[in-house]
Amino acid sequence: MILTLLDRLEEWLITFLIGAATLIIFVAVVHRFGCSVPVPAIQDLLIPINMSWAQELCIYMFVWMAKFGAAYGVRTGIHVGVDVLINRLPGKTRNKFIIFGLLAGALFTGIVGTLGSNFVWHIAHTEQVSAELEIPIWMVYLAIPCGSYLMCFRFLQVTWSFICTGQLPHHDHSHVDGIEEETIPPDVNWLEMDDNLHPHDLKHKKLGNGSKEGGGK
Amino acid sequence: AQPIVIKFSHVVAVDTPKGQAAAYFKKIAEERTKGRVKIDIYPNSQLFKDKEELEALQLGSVHMLAPATSKFGPMGAKQFELFELPYVFDSYDEVHKVAEGAVGKQLLRSLDSKGITGLAFWDNGFRCMSANKKIVTPNDMRGLKMRISSSKGIDAYMRQLGSVPQVMSFGEVYQAMQTGVVDGAENSPSNFYTQKMHEVQKYYTNTNHSYSGYAVIVNKKFWDGLPKEIRGTLEQALRDATAYNNKIAAKDNDESLAKVKKTGKTQVIDLTPEQKKSWKKAMLPAHKKMEDKIGKDLINAVYRETGFNPTTL
Amino acid sequence: MSVAIIFGLLIALMITGMPISISLGLTVLSFLFTMTDVPIQSVALKLFTGIEKFEIMAIPFFILAGNFLTHGGVARRMISFASSLVGHWHGGLGLAGVMACALFAAVSGSSPATVVAIGAIILPAMVKQGFPRNFGAGIITTSGALGILIPPSICMVMYSIATNTSVGTLFMAGVVPGLLLAIVLGLVAWYRARKYNYPRLPKASWTERFRAFRESIWGLLLILVVMGGIYSGVFTPTEAAAMAAVYSFVVCMFIYKDLSFKDIPKVLLNSANMSAMLLYIITNAVLFSYLMTSENVPQMMAEWLIAMGLGPIAFLLVVNGLLLLAGNVMEPASIVLIMAPILFPVATKLGIDPVHFGILITVNMEVGMCHPPVGLNLYVASGITKMGITELTVAVWPWLLSMIVFLGLVTYWPALSLWLPRMLGMM
Ligand code: NA
Ligand code: NA
Numbered sequence: 018m019i020l021t022l023l024d025r026l027e028e029w030l031i032t033f034l035i036g037a038a039t040l041i042i043f044v045a046v047v048h049r050f051g052c053s054v055p056v057p058a059i060q061d062l063l064i065p066i067n068m069s070w071a072q073e074l075c076i077y078m079f080v081w082m083a084k085f086g087a088a089y090g091v092r093t094g095i096h097v098g099v100d101v102l103i104n105r106l107p108g109k110t111r112n113k114f115i116i117f118g119l120l121a122g123a124l125f126t127g128i129v130g131t132l133g134s135n136f137v138w139h140i141a142h143t144e145q146v147s148a149e150l151e152i153p154i155w156m157v158y159l160a161i162p163c164g165s166y167l168m169c170f171r172f173l174q175v176t177w178s179f180i181c182t183g184q185l186p187h188h189d190h191s192h193v194d195g196i197e198e199e200t201i202p203p204d205v206n207w208l209e210m211d212d213n214l215h216p217h218d219l220k221h222k223k224l225g226n227g228s229k230e231g232g233g234k
Numbered sequence: 235a236q237p238i239v240i241k242f243s244h245v246v247a248v249d250t251p252k253g254q255a256a257a258y259f260k261k262i263a264e265e266r267t268k269g270r271v272k273i274d275i276y277p278n279s280q281l282f283k284d285k286e287e288l289e290a291l292q293l294g295s296v297h298m299l300a301p302a303t304s305k306f307g308p309m310g311a312k313q314f315e316l317f318e319l320p321y322v323f324d325s326y327d328e329v330h331k332v333a334e335g336a337v338g339k340q341l342l343r344s345l346d347s348k349g350i351t352g353l354a355f356w357d358n359g360f361r362c363m364s365a366n367k368k369i370v371t372p373n374d375m376r377g378l379k380m381r382i383s384s385s386k387g388i389d390a391y392m393r394q395l396g397s398v399p400q401v402m403s404f405g406e407v408y409q410a411m412q413t414g415v416v417d418g419a420e421n422s423p424s425n426f427y428t429q430k431m432h433e434v435q436k437y438y439t440n441t442n443h444s445y446s447g448y449a450v451i452v453n454k455k456f457w458d459g460l461p462k463e464i465r466g467t468l469e470q471a472l473r474d475a476t477a478y479n480n481k482i483a484a485k486d487n488d489e490s491l492a493k494v495k496k497t498g499k500t501q502v503i504d505l506t507p508e509q510k511k512s513w514k515k516a517m518l519p520a521h522k523k524m525e526d527k528i529g530k531d532l533i534n535a536v537y538r539e540t541g542f543n544p545t546t547l
Numbered sequence: 548m549s550v551a552i553i554f555g556l557l558i559a560l561m562i563t564g565m566p567i568s569i570s571l572g573l574t575v576l577s578f579l580f581t582m583t584d585v586p587i588q589s590v591a592l593k594l595f596t597g598i599e600k601f602e603i604m605a606i607p608f609f610i611l612a613g614n615f616l617t618h619g620g621v622a623r624r625m626i627s628f629a630s631s632l633v634g635h636w637h638g639g640l641g642l643a644g645v646m647a648c649a650l651f652a653a654v655s656g657s658s659p660a661t662v663v664a665i666g667a668i669i670l671p672a673m674v675k676q677g678f679p680r681n682f683g684a685g686i687i688t689t690s691g692a693l694g695i696l697i698p699p700s701i702c703m704v705m706y707s708i709a710t711n712t713s714v715g716t717l718f719m720a721g722v723v724p725g726l727l728l729a730i731v732l733g734l735v736a737w738y739r740a741r742k743y744n745y746p747r748l749p750k751a752s753w754t755e756r757f758r759a760f761r762e763s764i765w766g767l768l769l770i771l772v773v774m775g776g777i778y779s780g781v782f783t784p785t786e787a788a789a790m791a792a793v794y795s796f797v798v799c800m801f802i803y804k805d806l807s808f809k810d811i812p813k814v815l816l817n818s819a820n821m822s823a824m825l826l827y828i829i830t831n832a833v834l835f836s837y838l839m840t841s842e843n844v845p846q847m848m849a850e851w852l853i854a855m856g857l858g859p860i861a862f863l864l865v866v867n868g869l870l871l872l873a874g875n876v877m878e879p880a881s882i883v884l885i886m887a888p889i890l891f892p893v894a895t896k897l898g899i900d901p902v903h904f905g906i907l908i909t910v911n912m913e914v915g916m917c918h919p920p921v922g923l924n925l926y927v928a929s930g931i932t933k934m935g936i937t938e939l940t941v942a943v944w945p946w947l948l949s950m951i952v953f954l955g956l957v958t959y960w961p962a963l964s965l966w967l968p969r970m971l972g973m974m
């Protein structure tokens with residue numbers, strides 16, 4: 018229940034951030050364009066409006082989006098690695114490497130989260146503010162500890178579910194919404210789908226390259 | 235024994251006056267300490283960018299910096315914005331009077347509480363307006379999109395003139411001018427010439443409206459931890475490097491302006507005393523706007539040192 | 548010594564299959580912890596400031612624009628337009644595929660996105676028309692790579708971040724090589740289609756062509772928004788990317804009406820997901836290059852390479868080899884961000900133009916995306932065609948070979964890249 022809420026919150030936050038940042042820059046560009054239109058009435062109206070903060074706010078929103086989006090990315094399996102070699106290994110050894118990789122992710126993000134907390138604590142005791150918006154900089158930097166700890170949690174979550182179910186989240190780059198499945202040609206050899214190059218969940222054994230993982234077709 | 239390594243990072247090219255002065259400081263400091271100190275210079279934002287170097291210095295990741303004085307506002311030392319007061323300095327002599335006098339000492343001391351020791355001020359030059367439209371009177375600035383570096387003070391006086399300031403990184407300026415994303419900018423002659431802005435700006439007006447300079451600073455904990463005699467030697471070396479910097483900065487600006495004129499691509503406009511007065515008058519309200527940041531007393535102290543009198547304008 | 552340790556550790560961590568961003572980060576952490584007195588706090592600072600730059604924000608904006616275009620019907624209309632123009636020649640739909648990829652590349656900054664957008668529609672159609680599957684797959688996998696050579700290009704944004712080269716100039720420099728590569732790929736398709744007598748479409752009348760053009764005009768106008776906007780000075784490259792996102796949203800939502808309001812959050816979320824992944828690699832790569840700068844590695848490498856007495860010609864050969872090798876195991880973002888800061892100083896010392904060098908790296912990345920074992924275009928095409936990677940590799944080779952020849956051309960003929968930006972007075 019709380020986990021679902023966390024999931025939704027994470028998704029809503031990054032969706033909002035990317036959408037809002039785009040709108041802000043759009044407005045700022047239109048504003049600047051309007052200022053140089055040689056119509057005095059429009060100029061009088063627009064020039065006094067200060068949009069200098071737009072760029073800075075956009076950058077900060079994107080940094081927050083990047084930190085929380087990276088945590089979301091663990092959940093969707095979008096972080097890519099060089100998995101060519103370990104995919105050639107027998108199933109059990111490969112699984113050990115996968116778990117090692119996931120735990121390394123948890124370790125790194127955990128350390129960064131802690132370093133980030135220290136850093137934010139340190140900066141919070143200075144009077145540092147951001148250059149344009151003049152918001153206390155430690156609030157802005159809070160993205161590092163929060164995002165990293167969340168990411169650490171996501172890595173642990175994925176590790177746990179991999180151990181329990183053998184499933185890994187896998188990002189499908191070729192998936193497009195709105196392209197219906199019927200358009201796939203009839204002569205498709207479904208057994209060739211598996212490329213043996215991505216870490217995939219163990220439940221996909223039935224789709225081929227079975228012998229290496231000890232699974233049958 | 236292992237030499238003491240001082241990491242000195244800056245954000246400009248090695249052949250600029252600041253870059254040369256940093257190299258000169260390295261040379262004399264290493265010579266005079268007879269190799270007990272080694273200074274590693276990281277130019278061109280190699281190690282830290284403009285935005286992060288002050289925090290990096292406070293963390294101790296780098297020991298020595300020379301950031302523009304406009305960078306100190308966001309870290310809570312808003313008094314430093316007094317350097318951006320338009321037309322408060324008429325010459326380098328007036329700047330040095332303030333920077334090396336009581337006001338300058340007060341500014342540098344105010345950094346102590348932030349874990350920073352301020353050592354010196356280095357000149358860069360006086361900013362002048364440039365654009366693709368002829369700028370002679372302050373009214374000509376109206377509606378112009380002007381590139382500025384991030385600073386509340388500069389933003390204030392640009393708005394005072396009715397232009398639309400646009401914060402943009404230095405590296406993007408040339409292209410922005412060439413394509414017309416911005417109409418103009420304010421730069422010292424040296425920056426104007428080295429960034430080849432004469433190729434993309436038709437007019438350069440010698441407004442000399444504000445001073446641009448750097449403060450040389452070190453991490454306080456690191457500095458206080460150095461052996462006393464080394465600190466003394468370095469301080470003396472820095473005094474010599476400061477003189478060196480200010481000499482070549484002034485020379486470089488004069489030469490750059492001559493070179494810009496020689497290219498014939500940019501028309502350099504000189505202002506008559508009357509015209510200059512109208513600029514001063516037009517930009518004066520910015521002083522009032524910056525008052526609550528810098529402090530009225532401090533502004534008056536600067537007025538006294540430089541003999542600036544707002545009532546005579 | 549420290550160079551060997553840094554790279555040894557990085558490679559050891561990478562081959563365990565963990566995300567590249569994590570292996571970069573862990574390398575930096577372990578090195579800083581054990582071998583230097585650089586305060587570890589600066590890691591946290593760098594992880595924030597590493598992407599605190601407006602130029603970088605072009606990446607999420609271009610991804611968002613690309614996602615709107617892929618989901619909407621822009622790609623479909625571009626394909627009809629391209630078929631009406633070149634469909635009656637040898638290779639028919641295949642040629643149309645190359646042209647549609649080039650058109651789509653001019654509005655999208657990513658190669659895999661181009662493969663998906665065009666491939667998902669044209670490949671089933673080609674199979675239905677009687678083309679062998681590997682012909683279409685070969686064309687789309689390689690032509691999709693135009694996505695990063697024809698501007699806008701996320702790869703060029705990455706290069707400009709790593710080397711401080713102007714994005715606008717890089718974009719302009721990509722135009723001529725991009726068009727030339729499209730022609731080369733089209734020629735290979737045409738030649739093979741003629742040899743094996745593949746089907747052709749009936750010749751479209753000028754009325755039909757005009758109608759197809761009018762239908763696709765809103766998508767094509769985006770080229771004007773991005774390139775025209777940058778060149779005419781209405782926007783900076785980053786702003787152009789943001790405008791492209793808003794524009795494609797408007798086109799897909801209100802003009803083509805291929806997208807409904809309830810799809811918007813999904814498109815935004817997917818774009819945020821992809822952008823965050825790239826931004827995460829960037830932050831960690833910035834951290835990594837901070838470690839290298841701090842250890843003076845780029846300078847040492849530069850001195851070492853120059854001491855070997857390599858001239859520009861030999862150096863560029865080495866660079867190509869190195870990048871093609873890296874293209875075997877890594878994706879472009881990581882390669883550019885790790886390699887460019889090391890190779891760039893040497894290139895400038897040898898008098899190689901930064902813009903030319905950027906185009907050369909981009910073409911290398913294109914080749915890398917089309918061959919196994921790691922090649923994102925290949926994966927995507929495999930997902931669409933349901934073909935195995937081995938089979939696809941065989942299908943791709945005629946075009947891949949021509950791309951490698953083209954790479955040689957780009958490497959040793961700088962004017963090909965530099966002519967247009969020079970003409971326009973951008974450099
Ligand atoms: Na493109
Ligand atoms: Na590859």
